[in-house]
Every structure is written in structure tokens, then in C-alpha cells.
Amino acid sequence: MAILAHEMKASFAFIERNFNLTKRYWGWEVAFLVYALAGALSVTLIGADQGSRRLIFSLMIGAIFWNYLSVIFSFIAETIAWERWEGTLEYTMMAPVRRYSQLLGSTLYAILYALIHTAFILVVLVLFFGLDLSHADLVTAAIFMLVGSVSFVGIGMMAAILPLLYVERGAQMTFVLQSVLLLISGVYYSIDVLPGWMQVASRFSPATYILDGVRKALIEGVSIGALWGDVWPLVVMGIALIPLGLWAFGRAERYAKRTGKLKRVG
Amino acid sequence: MTATLTPQPKRTDDRARRIVLLPDRPVRPGDRDTVVGERLPVPAALLAEGVTKRFQVERKKPPVIAIAGVTMRLDRGEIRGVLGANGSGKSTLIRLFSGLLTLDEGRVEVFGHDIVRDELAVKRLINRVSVDAAFFKKLSPLENLAFAARLYGLDARRAKRESIEILGRLGISEKRVGRPIEQMSRGMQQKVAIARALLTSPALLLLDEPTTGLDPRSKLDVQGFIADLRTTHDATIVLTTHDLDEADRLCDRITVLDRGRTVVEGTPTELKALVAADHGGTESLENVFMTYTGRSLDADVEEDADDDTTERR
Numbered sequence: 001m002a003i004l005a006h007e008m009k010a011s012f013a014f015i016e017r018n019f020n021l022t023k024r025y026w027g028w029e030v031a032f033l034v035y036a037l038a039g040a041l042s043v044t045l046i047g048a049d050q051g052s053r054r055l056i057f058s059l060m061i062g063a064i065f066w067n068y069l070s071v072i073f074s075f076i077a078e079t080i081a082w083e084r085w086e087g088t089l090e091y092t093m094m095a096p097v098r099r100y101s102q103l104l105g106s107t108l109y110a111i112l113y114a115l116i117h118t119a120f121i122l123v124v125l126v127l128f129f130g131l132d133l134s135h136a137d138l139v140t141a142a143i144f145m146l147v148g149s150v151s152f153v154g155i156g157m158m159a160a161i162l163p164l165l166y167v168e169r170g171a172q173m174t175f176v177l178q179s180v181l182l183l184i185s186g187v188y189y190s191i192d193v194l195p196g197w198m199q200v201a202s203r204f205s206p207a208t209y210i211l212d213g214v215r216k217a218l219i220e221g222v223s224i225g226a227l228w229g230d231v232w233p234l235v236v237m238g239i240a241l242i243p244l245g246l247w248a249f250g251r252a253e254r255y256a257k258r259t260g261k262l263k264r265v266g
Numbered sequence: 267m268t269a270t271l272t273p274q275p276k277r278t279d280d281r282a283r284r285i286v287l288l289p290d291r292p293v294r295p296g297d298r299d300t301v302v303g304e305r306l307p308v309p310a311a312l313l314a315e316g317v318t319k320r321f322q323v324e325r326k327k328p329p330v331i332a333i334a335g336v337t338m339r340l341d342r343g344e345i346r347g348v349l350g351a352n353g354s355g356k357s358t359l360i361r362l363f364s365g366l367l368t369l370d371e372g373r374v375e376v377f378g379h380d381i382v383r384d385e386l387a388v389k390r391l392i393n394r395v396s397v398d399a400a401f402f403k404k405l406s407p408l409e410n411l412a413f414a415a416r417l418y419g420l421d422a423r424r425a426k427r428e429s430i431e432i433l434g435r436l437g438i439s440e441k442r443v444g445r446p447i448e449q450m451s452r453g454m455q456q457k458v459a460i461a462r463a464l465l466t467s468p469a470l471l472l473l474d475e476p477t478t479g480l481d482p483r484s485k486l487d488v489q490g491f492i493a494d495l496r497t498t499h500d501a502t503i504v505l506t507t508h509d510l511d512e513a514d515r516l517c518d519r520i521t522v523l524d525r526g527r528t529v530v531e532g533t534p535t536e537l538k539a540l541v542a543a544d545h546g547g548t549e550s551l552e553n554v555f556m557t558y559t560g561r562s563l564d565a566d567v568e569e570d571a572d573d574d575t576t577e578r579r
Contacts, residue, residue: 006419009416009419010416010417010419012416013413013416013417016412016413016416017402017405017409017413020405020409020413021402021404021405024404024405024446025404086400086401086402086403087398087400087401088400088401088402090361090364090366090394090396090400091394091400091414092417093366094364094365094366094389094392094393094394095389095414095417095418096386096389096390096417096418096419097417098386254368257365257366257367257368258367258368259321259322260321260358260361260367262366262367263361263366
């Protein structure tokens, strides 16, 4: 129990620190929120321009939920990169904290931050376009967000390895990975329009299933029972990717300690 | 060339290392702890045996040896100075003791805990202050210290109270503890780094050039605080420095490294006398440094290429 309490306290350390950082960088937070809001509005206005209510919904869901997933992904994937830039990586790695506690703290804050960010954008867009969500299955959409978050956390953990392995290029590679997920996951279009090989790749992105499930739940009111085809890949990815991410992170940390890559650069 | 002025420590038996915990008082010569009716040797505060670290710098070339077979033993409460030219392996040695680098050969124990097998136990006992104060610079000293306190499992309210008290002793007033660290001078930042290390009450404190680049006033403040650490906090300290006066004043014993190897070890008085007797010249640590590293301190400092050029590559 004492160990668990210590690890929970350590996880909270990362939540509290990230909250303090958000407060201190409040100007940037406002700027990012305005940019995300403007992006979501701009994309969704394409649907209004086409006069298609379904397209408005589809684009809005793509913009909002991609924002949610990419915020979670960035927060976790850039955990190491931030510490490297600030020069605190060695200090954190020296602390008597298990790595899963560190990643749990970063993940919980990422989810909380992304939820608040996304909820704000969702409310503004619903009001802006006067959308009627009375037929939407909000519970199913929430389940997809929750299950999808777990699988995205696993991918984020594996992406966080890159800045450990590659001192300078790691953060760039993380950014490229996020861009690829955006391209192949059918964020603003159906994956059917992608070339065959990209459609195959899209099957390995949790975002594909999350967006498909959320669209069906919010636009058509389909319940979770009828969306099992989208749920099980997310469950499998969640179960597999988080332990895999933790294992890979541990391996990467040992490699970084063997080769001296934890050291501050710049 | 290796000159050791004291006998090398004997390895404690495995059973003793398993059950002897951190003693609650300073170790004295000939001291013993009694555990379950048995008399067992008190473990060294830090024991390094045959520590070796290599880095593969270029693929088709043999690895560069950064640390080669370094052995040292520190008793509780000792301040050990580690001197050496840039690139001699001082910072690499500190990183090996911190668990930030893995050992290629040899072993390290902190108060009887093996640094590999008992990693978490060792982490709870040590802390490190490096040459560049590593903080989230937008956060305040108090926020950075609160983060450290939680990582080390300290009670948040108590930690806040102690943080303010420690920072106050270091000359950082309560009205400044809430401002971002980026607004502070380098000397102040270094004091916050020391306060952070102190907050976690480390039994072994690793100070990697803590006074490098500080103005004379800040340097004196930090040096005074290091001296206090031993008496008030019963800490064992490893101190790497380029300031030979600092080493002379603060350190009980000094180890000089050259190209990753220990070339001489002893008390400052012993080293100065040894070099003056064997090589002539004045009894000074600069003379010791020049003799055993084969270069002048000024030339060394001017290079200012961190110890870890090898690591960075």
C-alpha cells in the first residue's frame, strides 16, 4: 500500500507540474485554443458552403475529435522532448519513481486537458452552426472517446521513445508520425477515397475506428451494440499498445543510459 | 601512474550488504553496527569498484574509454573532491553514480545498496546538482521544489514550509519564491538547485561543478552551504570542481582523474606534500593538478568543453 501511495503521489507530481506549466504559459494556451477553434470552424464551414448538414456534422466531428486525439498524443509523445528542452530530463530520470507512474501522470493530465480543450470547441461549434444533437447517441460517442484514448496513449508512449533514442530528430519524427495518423485515419473524409495501401495502413490507426464510431453515434444515433466492429479493434489496441509502450519505453531508457543520450543538449 | 595514499577498501560480504541499512549516525573509524545480535561492517556511503564506461563514438572505430576501472570508497559524512581536466571523466563518473549511465564493468553501492539491483532504493538516497541548474524555467522555485517533493514522496505542506525555510537560508526571500526561475540570476538558480536537493534530504549528494560560472559572492554562499550540509544534514558529498581552493577548503579527500583513470588519491595535505617532495615546487593543489594531469588549470578552464564531449557525440 505504501508503494502504491508513493507511486500515486509521484503520478500526481506530473499532473500538478503540467497544470502549473499550463498556467505559466497561459498566453500560448489561449493562442493554441483560438487556433484550434478557428481550424475547426474553417473546416466545418466547408460543409456549410456545400449546404450539406451531414457534411457539416462529419467535418465537425473530424475536426473536434482529431483535436482531442492529437492533444493527447502530443502531450504524451512530447513528455520526453519537453524535459530535454528544459534540461530536466536527467533530474526526472534520477527520481525514485517508476516509469509507469510518470507516464500515468502525464497521460491523466493529457486526457483532462484534451477533454476541456475539446469540450470548449464542441460547445462553440454547436452554437455557431445551431446543430441539433437530440438524435445523437452521446453515451456511445463518450465510450469511443474513452476506449480510443487508451489506445492513443499506447501509441503516444511509443512515440515518446523517439526523443529518447534520437536526441535532435526524435521530436521531428514524432511530429511526422502524428501527420501520418492524420492522413490515413479518415479525419475529414472517408478512408474509401484513399489508395489501397493507405487503406490498409488506416486499419492500424485507432483514430480510424474512433472517428467512424463517433460519426455513426452522433449523426445516425447508432448505439454501441451495433458498432462492435469499431470497438474490438480499439480494445485490442488498448490492451496491446499500453504494455507494449511501457516495455518499449523501458528498453529505450536502458539504451539511452548505455549510450549517454539522457544528457542535456543545447 | 596511480598513487594511492590509503589502503583500498575491502569488499563487504554479500550477507552484510543485504541486511545493513543506512546507519542513523556518522560512521567513525572502527565503528560497527549490531544487527540481530551479529556485528556486521557498516557499509560505505559510496563504494565504487572497477567502474568502467565506454562510448561508441564512431561505428567502425573502437569505443572510447570514458572511465577506466575507477575504485573509490567514501565513508559517511565525507566530502570527496574529484578533480581532473575537461574530458577526464568527472561528470561521467557522477552520472554513473547517479544511475543516469549504465556500468560497462564494475559495481557501485550506496550505503550497501547495489545501484543496479536496488535502483529505487539508491535513488531515494541520492540527489545531484549539476553545473547547469535544471528546472522548468517558467515555474517558480516553489513550484519546482513542490514537484521534487512529490517525486520523493514528501508531504506537500511540510515540503512547502521547508522549501521556504531552506530558500530563506540561501538568501532567497519569501516574496521571490513565487516568481519564475527564468527571472533569477544564475547564482540564484544554482541556490534553488541546491535547495531542491536538500529538500529531499539525500544521504549522498553528488555536486557536479556547482560553483562553475558563479560570481564570487554566489560562489562563497554556495561553498558555505556545502560545508554546512555535512554538519547540519549529515550528508556525504562527491564534489567535482575546477576551483582548487574550493577543493582544498571543502574536501576531506581528493581523487584526481586523468583520461578516465584515478591517478592519485589522498587528503589535500597529503597530496600537496607528496608532490612537493617528489617533484619539487610549492605545496599547492595546482601543483598536484599539473603534475598528475600534465596540463595547466587555466588552459583547461578556457577550453570549457564540457567533460562529456564524448557522451554528446
